Amino acid sequence: MNSKSNLCPTEIPTLWKDLKTFHDQVRAKYHTLQKDAPKKNRNEHLAEFVRFVYLDMIRHFQLEEELMNHTDYPSQENHRQEHHRFLNLLADIQTQLETHGVKQEVGTGLVALVGEWLSIHEPHYDEPLDEFLTSQYAMK
Ligand SMILES: [Fe+2]
Ligand SMILES: [Fe+2]
Numbered sequence: 001m002n003s004k005s006n007l008c009p010t011e012i013p014t015l016w017k018d019l020k021t022f023h024d025q026v027r028a029k030y031h032t033l034q035k036d037a038p039k040k041n042r043n044e045h046l047a048e049f050v051r052f053v054y055l056d057m058i059r060h061f062q063l064e065e066e067l068m069n070h071t072d073y074p075s076q077e078n079h080r081q082e083h084h085r086f087l088n089l090l091a092d093i094q095t096q097l098e099t100h101g102v103k104q105e106v107g108t109g110l111v112a113l114v115g116e117w118l119s120i121h122e123p124h125y126d127e128p129l130d131e132f133l134t135s136q137y138a139m140k
Pocket of ligand 1: 079083
């Protein structure tokens with residue numbers, strides 16, 4: 001299936017800007033968590049981080065894929081596969097959370113996964129998409 005969404009061209013820069021804001025929010029929360037990791041309320045930070053990342057990350061990937069499909073982004077298949085690989089790993093962690101609750105070892109896996117997303121997915125997958133969209137659409 002390759003049906004186009006109902007996005008209109010003027011919405012694309014706004015949607016991409018919102019998606020990039022999410023990248024910044026994840027990075028900020030990740031760094032806060034790293035900074036607060038040794039503190040005794042670590043599990044509260046982890047619980048908030050899990051809530052923020054899991055559902056919002058799924059939605060983020062859906063919107064990013066919709067945007068790639070809509071704009072005929074040439075590398076969308078590779079990019080989509082990376083999202084699915086990441087979501088499978090997230091789903092494993094979510095299953096562990098449902099079974100064990102937010103424990104440090106579960107949260108540590110999630111933090112490591114998000115760290116990988118920030119250091120690998122963003123520069124190698126999201127930044128080329130940013131360059132493509134910037135070259136095709138008037139980005140503010
Ligand atoms: Fe992405
Ligand atoms: Fe992204």
